[in-house]
Every structure is written in C-alpha cells, then in structure tokens.
Amino acid sequence: MSVGLRKILRSREFSLFLVLVVLCIVIQSRNPQFLTATVIDSILRNYSYTILMATGMLMVLLVGGIDISVGSTLALSGMTSALLMRHGVIESAFLAYMVSLGVGILCGLMVGLVITKGKVLPIIASLGFMYVFRGMTFFISGGQWVGMQHLLPEFRAFSQGAALGISNLLWITIVVYILVFIMLGWTRTGRQIYAVGSNPEAAMVSGIRSDNIKLFVYAFNGALAGISGAMFVGFYASAQNNSAMGLELDIIAACVIGGVSLKGGQGTIPGVLLGALMIAVINRSLSLTGIDPFWQQALKGAVILIAVTTNILVQRRATRLSLARREI
Amino acid sequence: MKKIIALLVVLMMVLAACGPGAAPAPAPAAPQAPAEGQADPAPADGGDLTFAIITKSAGNPFMERMASGFETAAAAMGINAVVQHPVDTTAEAQITVINSLVAQGVDGIAVAANDPNALESALQAARDQGITIVTLDSDTAGSSMFVNQAGVFEVAQVLVDSAYDMSGGSGQFAVLSATSVATNQNAWIAAMEEIIAGDSRYANLEWVTTVFGDDELQRSFDETQSLLINFPELRVIVAPTTVGIMAAAQVVMQQGSDVLVAGLGLPSEMVGLVGDDLPCPYMYLWNPIELGEVAAYALNAFKQGDTTGDVGQSFTAPNGNTFTVIAAAPEVGIVNAQIIVGLPFRFDGDNIAEWALVY
Numbered sequence: 013m014s015v016g017l018r019k020i021l022r023s024r025e026f027s028l029f030l031v032l033v034v035l036c037i038v039i040q041s042r043n044p045q046f047l048t049a050t051v052i053d054s055i056l057r058n059y060s061y062t063i064l065m066a067t068g069m070l071m072v073l074l075v076g077g078i079d080i081s082v083g084s085t086l087a088l089s090g091m092t093s094a095l096l097m098r099h100g101v102i103e104s105a106f107l108a109y110m111v112s113l114g115v116g117i118l119c120g121l122m123v124g125l126v127i128t129k130g131k132v133l134p135i136i137a138s139l140g141f142m143y144v145f146r147g148m149t150f151f152i153s154g155g156q157w158v159g160m161q162h163l164l165p166e167f168r169a170f171s172q173g174a175a176l177g178i179s180n181l182l183w184i185t186i187v188v189y190i191l192v193f194i195m196l197g198w199t200r201t202g203r204q205i206y207a208v209g210s211n212p213e214a215a216m217v218s219g220i221r222s223d224n225i226k227l228f229v230y231a232f233n234g235a236l237a238g239i240s241g242a243m244f245v246g247f248y249a250s251a252q253n254n255s256a257m258g259l260e261l262d263i264i265a266a267c268v269i270g271g272v273s274l275k276g277g278q279g280t281i282p283g284v285l286l287g288a289l290m291i292a293v294i295n296r297s298l299s300l301t302g303i304d305p306f307w308q309q310a311l312k313g314a315v316i317l318i319a320v321t322t323n324i325l326v327q328r329r330a331t332r333l334s335l336a337r338r339e340i
Numbered sequence: 341m342k343k344i345i346a347l348l349v350v351l352m353m354v355l356a357a358c359g360p361g362a363a364p365a366p367a368p369a370a371p372q373a374p375a376e377g378q379a380d381p382a383p384a385d386g387g388d389l390t391f392a393i394i395t396k397s398a399g400n401p402f403m404e405r406m407a408s409g410f411e412t413a414a415a416a417m418g419i420n421a422v423v424q425h426p427v428d429t430t431a432e433a434q435i436t437v438i439n440s441l442v443a444q445g446v447d448g449i450a451v452a453a454n455d456p457n458a459l460e461s462a463l464q465a466a467r468d469q470g471i472t473i474v475t476l477d478s479d480t481a482g483s484s485m486f487v488n489q490a491g492v493f494e495v496a497q498v499l500v501d502s503a504y505d506m507s508g509g510s511g512q513f514a515v516l517s518a519t520s521v522a523t524n525q526n527a528w529i530a531a532m533e534e535i536i537a538g539d540s541r542y543a544n545l546e547w548v549t550t551v552f553g554d555d556e557l558q559r560s561f562d563e564t565q566s567l568l569i570n571f572p573e574l575r576v577i578v579a580p581t582t583v584g585i586m587a588a589a590q591v592v593m594q595q596g597s598d599v600l601v602a603g604l605g606l607p608s609e610m611v612g613l614v615g616d617d618l619p620c621p622y623m624y625l626w627n628p629i630e631l632g633e634v635a636a637y638a639l640n641a642f643k644q645g646d647t648t649g650d651v652g653q654s655f656t657a658p659n660g661n662t663f664t665v666i667a668a669a670p671e672v673g674i675v676n677a678q679i680i681v682g683l684p685f686r687f688d689g690d691n692i693a694e695w696a697l698v699y
Binding site: 043045050051054058059157159160161172244248249250252255256257295296299300302305306 | 520551552556557558561562563565566569570583586587590594606608609610611612613696
C-alpha cells in the first residue's frame with residue numbers, strides 16, 4: 013500500500029466519508045428513490061448556501077473565533093437587494109448579487125472590528141450583531157416581505173437555473189471551495205490563519221498581525237453570508253424578515269462534524285465539505301425516510317453526535333499511533 | 341489610519357441602515373394621529389351615533405382596508421365613523437387612543453387589539469361610560485364580542501373543498517403545515533378531519549400525510565419535494581400557511597410538476613403563482629374590507645338592542661347576512677363570545693393582481 017493511500021485511509025476525512033456512506037445506505041434502504049439524480053440535485057441546490065457558508069465559518073473557527081450572526085447577515089443582505097429591486101434601483105442580477113455581497117462584507121467587518129478592536133468575546137460580539145442585523149432587516153423592510161413579483165426575472169432565472177447540468181448556485185459554491193482550498197493551503201494569508209489560531213503567541217512573535225488576519229477572516233465570512241443572501245432570495249423567490257433563523261447552528265454543526273476544532277487552528281476544507289454534505293443529507297432526507305416528523309429532530313441530533321464521536325475516536329487513535337511511531 | 345477605516349466602516353453601516361430604510365418602511369406617522377381625532381369630536385346629538393375603529397398600526401394595508409370597510413358600512417347605516425391609528429403597534433398606544441375616544445363620548449369602539457390582555461382596564465373604563473366594545477382581527481379581554489375573520493370550521497371547509505375540487509373529487513392529497521405546535525393550523529387540520537369523516541362526498545379523497553415545514557422556506561421546500569417523490573400519485577398539496585403555500589407553489593413550478601397547490605396565502609407573495617395554468621389555481625385568506633363592515637354591523641346591533649352578545653343569539657345585518665353568536669375559543673386566543681364573518685375570501689387569477697397591492 014502506498015504511503016499516500018494509507019494516509020488517506022487513516023485520515024479523519026476518510027472516517028467521516030464512511031459515516032456519510034453508511035448514512036446514505038441507511039436512507040437508501042428506507043427509500044429507494046434517495047440516490048437518484050432528482051434528489052441529489054435537490055440536496056445540493058437547497059443547501060448550496062449552507063455548504064458555501066461553512067467555508068467562511070471554517071476560517072473564523074480556525075482563528076479561534078466564532079460568528080453566530082451569519083443567518084441574520086444573510087437575511088439583511090438578501091432583503092437589501094430585494095428591496096432595491098422592488099424600488100427599481102437594481103436592474104441586473106449581477107448588481108443584485110454584488111449589493112448583497114457588499115452588505116455582507118460590511119456586516120462581517122463590523123463583527124470583526126468589535127472583536128479585534130473592542131476585545132469583545134467573539135460569541136458575545138456576534139450574538140449582539142445577530143440581533144442588530146435581524147432588527148435592521150425588519151426595519152428596512154417595514155416588517156413586510158418582498159414577493160416574487162418584485163424580484164427581477166433575470167435574477168430569479170439565474171438563481172434557479174443551471175449550467176452544464178449543475179445548478180448555478182452550486183457553481184458558486186464549487187468556485188469558492190476551490191479558492192478557499194488554495195488560499196488556506198498555499199498562500200501566506202492562509203498559513204497565517206492557521207498560525208493565528210493554533211498558537212497565537214508564536215504567531216505574534218513571528219510578526220503576524222493577528223488582528224488584521226482576524227478582520228480579514230470575519231469580512232470574508234460576512235461576504236459569503238452576503239452572497240448567500242442573494243442566492244437565498246433568488247432561489248426561493250421571496251425575501252422574508254425571518255429567513256435563515258437558526259442557520260448558523262447548522263453551519264457550525266457542519267464544521268464540527270467536519271473535524272474543525274472550536275479552539276482554533278484545526279480544520280480542513282475537505283472535512284468541512286463532508287460535514288456540510290452530511291448536514292445537507294440529514295436535513296433533506298429525514299422527510300424521505302417516512303419517520304414520524306416528531307422524531308426527526310431528535311434523530312438529526314443523534315446522527316450529528318454519532319458523526320462527531322466517530323470522528324473524535326478515529327482522531328484519537330490516529331494521534332496515538334503516530335505518537336507510538338515516533339517513540340520507536 | 342485603522343481607526344479612521346473603522347470609523348468609516350461604522351459610518352457606512354449607519355448610512356446603509358438609514359438609506360434603504362427611508363424608502364420602503366411605511367412612515368410611522370399616522371395619517372390620522374390620535375390628536376387629530378380629538379379635534380374632531382363629532383359628539384352624538386340626538387339619535388346620531390358615532391362609532392370608532394382602532395387599527396393595530398398605521399401604514400398597514402390590511403388595517404387600512406379594514407378601516408375603510410368599517411367606514412363604508414357605518415356610512416350606509418347613517419352612522420358617523422372615526423378611524424384611529426395608534427402611533428405604533430403597541431397596547432400602550434392603543435390605550436391612549438381609547439382614552440381619548442372615551443373623552444369624546446363615542447358610542448361604540450371596534451379595536452384590533454395589539455395585546456391579548458393589556459387593553460382590559462381601558463376597555464372596561466370605556467364600557468362603564470356606556471360605550472360598546474367589539475374586537476376584530478385580534479381579540480382581547482374586556483370586549484363584548486369578537487368579530488372573527490377566520491372561523492375554524494369555515495377555514496377547514498374551504499381547504500377540504502379546494503382539495504376536493506382540485507383533485508377532481510378523488511385521489512391523494514397531502515397537507516403541508518407550519519410547525520407541529522401551531523395552534524391555528526392544528527385547529528384547522530383537526531376540523532378538516534372531522535369534515536372529511538362526516539361527509540361521504542369526500543370518501544374518495546385520500547389524505548396521505550401531514551408534514552411540517554416550520555414556516556421556513558428551506559424546510560418547506562424540502563418537505564414539498566419529498567411529498568412529490570414519496571407520493572407519485574399525489575394530486576393536491578393543501579398548505580394552510582402563507583410560507584408553506586408559497587414554497588409548495590415554487591417547488592411545483594420549478595419542477596414542472598402537475599400537482600396543484602391550495603391553501604391560505606398572502607396575495608402580494610403569490611402573484612405569478614396563482615391563476616389558471618399556474619401551480620395554485622386559487623387560494624384563500626380573509627377579506628379585510630368585509631371584516632371592517634361586519635364590525636360596524638355588530639356595534640350597531642348592540643346599539644339597536646338586537647343582541648347583548650350572549651352565546652346563541654343572532655342578528656341580521658343590513659347586508660342581509662345573519663350572524664349567530666358562538667362561544668369563545670380560548671385555546672386559539674379568542675376569549676370573548678364571537679361571530680364569524682363568513683367564508684374566507686377567494687383569490688384567483690382574476691383578482692390576485694389587484695389584491696397584491698393591498699396586502
């Protein structure tokens with residue numbers, strides 16, 4: 013067996029992949045329609061923004077932070093471009109996406125500034141902004157929804173459309189995954205993100221400006237939430253004030269399942285991708301299993317716990333093995 | 341430098357908050373502030389009656405239509421009508437309005453309560469002055485009667501009939517509800533079961549399942565897609581919730597399915613989804629104009645001695661409809677004896693565009 017293959021088989025990602033495969037087999041056995049193009053397409057479509065936003069959260073968690081305001085950021089940025097479309101200010105799909113992106117970046121910068129300059133704990137700072145951004149969404153919309161009739165047909169068509177058999181929303185997600193994967197692995201900023209999270213003192217001593225790195229990470233996370241706002245509104249053809257409430261928990265769960273440490277410094281893009289796919293499959297498929305709706309939430313929690321526990325056990329074993337090898 | 345950037349960012353956020361907010365948010369300033377009402381006392385002289393309606397807030401199109409229905413019906417009966425919008429959507433603002441109306445000596449007040457309890461003492465004080473109080477849209481303690489736009493049985497009846505009609509009288513239908521604990525939806529679903537069980541006309545309808553979309557777009561999308569996969573023979577999805585019906589119709593349209601969608605929906609959200617050859621041929625919701633009218637009729641019935649608000653009594657309104665007082669339903673927040681306005685209002689391809697401007 014080659015070293016590369018062994019490395020893959022022993023990795024956390026591989027154990028997670030196995031859990032995902034088992035989950036899919038179980039669902040498939042309960043509903044033979046599960047592994048069909050229609051369902052797989054709907055999983056990736058309905059959860060494209062959840063999967064996308066998990067990369068932003070990965071980076072935030074890597075620097076030892078957390079951001080629970082992303083659901084509100086999504087709602088605010090989506091509502092902003094929806095309202096501008098209703099008032100005829102935005103007249104192209106591209107502009108709508110850019111406005112949402114801009115609002116998302118601003119939201120992320122706000123969170124980042126309060127955390128880095130104000131020295132507020134990330135969970136508290138983002139908790140505050142979760143309410144602030146949600147409140148602003150209600151305020152700018154006057155508590156009303158923006159319906160399908162007020163959204164540009166071009167904007168809806170793009171968000172619901174597909175190219176080469178893959179939905180446009182998934183294309184956005186794929187491009188972002190590739191970019192972040194390259195950035196984290198092979199750029200200076202990417203390595204500094206890991207450094208800031210895994211050993212803040214060493215990072216400081218080696219001259220890394222951790223505040224700038226953190227600010228960048230929160231802004232980037234906000235940007236992804238912002239673009240997700242446009243994706244959400246375009247896909248569902250409706251901007252609502254209470255959109256995506258609680259989405260942050262799914263996203264954090266996706267990261268944790270994917271092996272990202274909440275203490276910072278640990279986590280990979282393939283892991284997060286698998287974790288996000290796991291969340292998408294669980295959410296989408298529970299209703300396909302024919303299980304009583306009252307049980308579905310408990311079941312979702314159980315599956316998450318099983319995934320995380322398996323992951324931790326495998327990791328512990330891997331660490332022990334590598335330590336043992338070192339002693340020899 | 342960093343501080344300047346930080347300041348700029350904060351400033352931009354503040355501007356962003358104010359910018360778009362100014363345009364779409366309905367101006368909180370009421371077209372008729374309470375103070376204005378005081379300047380217009382219109383006291384009852386002789387047989388002249390004055391009725392007032394208190395809405396939940398200004399700038400809400402549903403409330404505006406409700407008030408206009410009230411005014412029209414009052415005018416037709418030769419009664420003066422006063423429309424009062426509280427300055428904001430709170431019980432406190434409504435109490436201020438109630439007190440000023442008591443001072444003016446109006447004869448009857450119809451109020452869409454902003455709080456289930458907080459208005460009680462203000463309303464009691466008004467009743468002590470001989471003012472008749474009815475509630476509409478949302479009930480509150482202290483009123484003599486609730487004018488109910490959504491009788492549980494009436495809503496369930498139109499939902500069952502939609503399923504019957506859209507399926508062609510037989511076949512499978514499913515219900516996509518809000519949350520599993522939503523009081524209104526559960527009451528409607530229970531009443532639907534009773535109606536179907538109690539009438540052989542519906543014997544060929546097969547109610548395959550009830551699923552819960554939690555009034556979230558993502559969940560409702562997932563559940564609708566699963567319904568389409570799990571029940572290939574499905575003919576109709578009944579969604580008695582505004583988020584559910586929108587999501588179900590979107591999915592059906594995006595997937596090009598021939599399942600039809602029925603239920604309760606907001607016209608402004610459903611333009612492009614309701615009409616012939618669209619996923620939802622027609623849907624229902626309350627008619628705010630009729631709601632306001634019936635509230636005016638109810639106040640007049642009290643004043644004319646046609647009713648005292650006791651359960652079992654009935655009175656006939658000038659429009660020829662007869663209303664019977666039925667018991668309160670505290671489990672759905674109705675604490676007073678109530679009358680039911682009528683069947684929910686039907687929106688279809690012919691009127692949806694017009695109603696989308698209303699709410």
